[in-house]
Amino acid sequence: MRTMVRQLPPPHLKLPHPSASTPSYRFVDVVSQGNQYAGAVGDRLIPAIPGFRTSAAFLTSLSANLRLTDDDLVPSPMSTPPSMRSSTAHHLPPPSPLSVPPSTALASSAELPKSTTTTSTNEPPSNNPELAALPELRTYAATTPADRIAGLKLVADSVAQQRQLTSRELIFHPLHLAALTLVLALVAQYLYASAADLVLVGTTCGGVVMACLAAVRWVCGGYIFHAETINWEWLGDDEVVVVRWGEEVIGALVLGWSEEGGGAKRARGKGARRGLGLVRGWTVQQKYRGKGVGESLLEEAVRVAGERGVKGVEFAEEHANSLRILPAFYNGFLDRRDARAARALEKVASAKGSFGKRR
Incomplete structure (x- = not known):
């Protein structure tokens, strides 16, 4: 916006024309740009007001310093695409990543090895010390004494x-x-x-x-x-499935066979399935319960029973925890626990077993 300002000389200055009887007034255009103010107004105002010479010179120098040329407009090597980067880009000294010469810094991803372009950030590193320190969890049929x-x-x-x-x-x-x-x-x-x-x-x-x-x-x-009666005589030739956490066995399952099933009857014919697999004991250490250890034992028992060719797997009527010393009035919590175990075994057998699919 242009405004008309009336400039009056200071009272201690003499007029440039002594013959004039009345003071003269000078109207100039004041603009907001520093370079125009210094160039257009300063040339006419400085002879009349000597004290303004320093401000005009400062504005002129500022205008020259703020003027940008085409050579100064160099694209940033970090935010500019590789195809638009100029060879005149200034690279910082090492160890800055910009210290790489432009010829090697503009290599496309197609030239890189596949291992560097397909690496997934979601996969944990193989050399993670925390994962390496965790013991191994295994579920298997015990064969050693x-x-x-x-x-x-x-x-x-x-x-x-x-x-x-x-x-x-x-x-x-x-x-x-x-x-x-x-x-x-x-x-x-x-x-x-x-x-x-x-x-x-x-x-x-x-x-x-x-x-x-x-x-x-x-x-x-x-x-x-x-x-005290759970000993070698009680176990007999039954299978023992264990879950080992590192060097400690934290879960166990004893799998027996009915009189019509088992390995002795398996050779009667290809695909023959007689008898049942009987779970005679199933337990997990107290501090590891509720973490899926018992379910893994049942899954392994179903797998072993499927290899034997039996008709199915169920809990034995006289399993290790079936003894009731107190009257039935006090055994409700034990009966409910056995019912939950039977439902869990039935669920695993129907999901993981293939007993009903064979003929």
């Missing part, structure tokens, strides 16, 4: 753990807690007469609680004796 002993020991431990489960069920059963509270209340009412009887009441109630815990331990002790 050491693996069979480790698997048999896990099955025996699972039987012994039933003592803890049934003890917890007896202690925290609502009816038992109510009965114990009633007994302690009767003892306290019978023995308490004054404040001096508090010690007697406390020791008597503690004795009653200890007697109840000892009774629970005695009742559930049958599982310990049953766990």
Whole structure:
């Protein structure tokens, strides 16, 4: 935008024409561009106002420095396509990536080896120390005595753990807690007469609680004796499937055969499938449960049973954890656990097995 500014000389300056009786006024056009202001206005204004000479010279120098030529418009080698990069591009000294000469820096991806253009960033590196430190997880049919002993020991431990489960069920059963509270209340009412009887009441109630815990331990002790019967004689010639995590066996499954099935009857004919595969024991260490280890055991058992040519796989009626010491009223949680195991085996057999596809 152009504006008309009236310029008056400072009062301490003399007029250029002494003969003039009245001061003269000079109208100039002021523009926003520095170079026009210095070139057009400065030439006429500087003789009249000497103090403005320094500002005009600064604007003139600034205009010259801000003027760009075609030689200065060099494309950036980082953001410019290779085909449009000029040979005059300035390359930084090493170790900058721009220190590569243009002849080698403009190599197309087609000239590179396939390994550099098809590498996937989603694949973990093979030399990752964290992955290399993880132990190997394997599921296989045990053939060595050491693996069979480790698997048999896990099955025996699972039987012994039933003592803890049934003890917890007896202690925290609502009816038992109510009965114990009633007994302690009767003892306290019978023995308490004054404040001096508090010690007697406390020791008597503690004795009653200890007697109840000892009774629970005695009742559930049958599982310990049953766990001791899980030995080589109990195993016989059955298959033992184990899951090994590094050097530790963390899961085991004992697979037996019905009287009509097994390897002895397999030679009767090609494709003959008689009898059933019977799961006699199935367990995983407590800290590894819920992580898919038990399912891998069932899958391996189904595979081994398929190789034997049997009709199917199911849990044996008298498997290792089928013993019930307490009355049926207290065994509901054990029965529900066996039902879940049977459903899991049926699901794996229908998904991974090929028993119904053969004729």
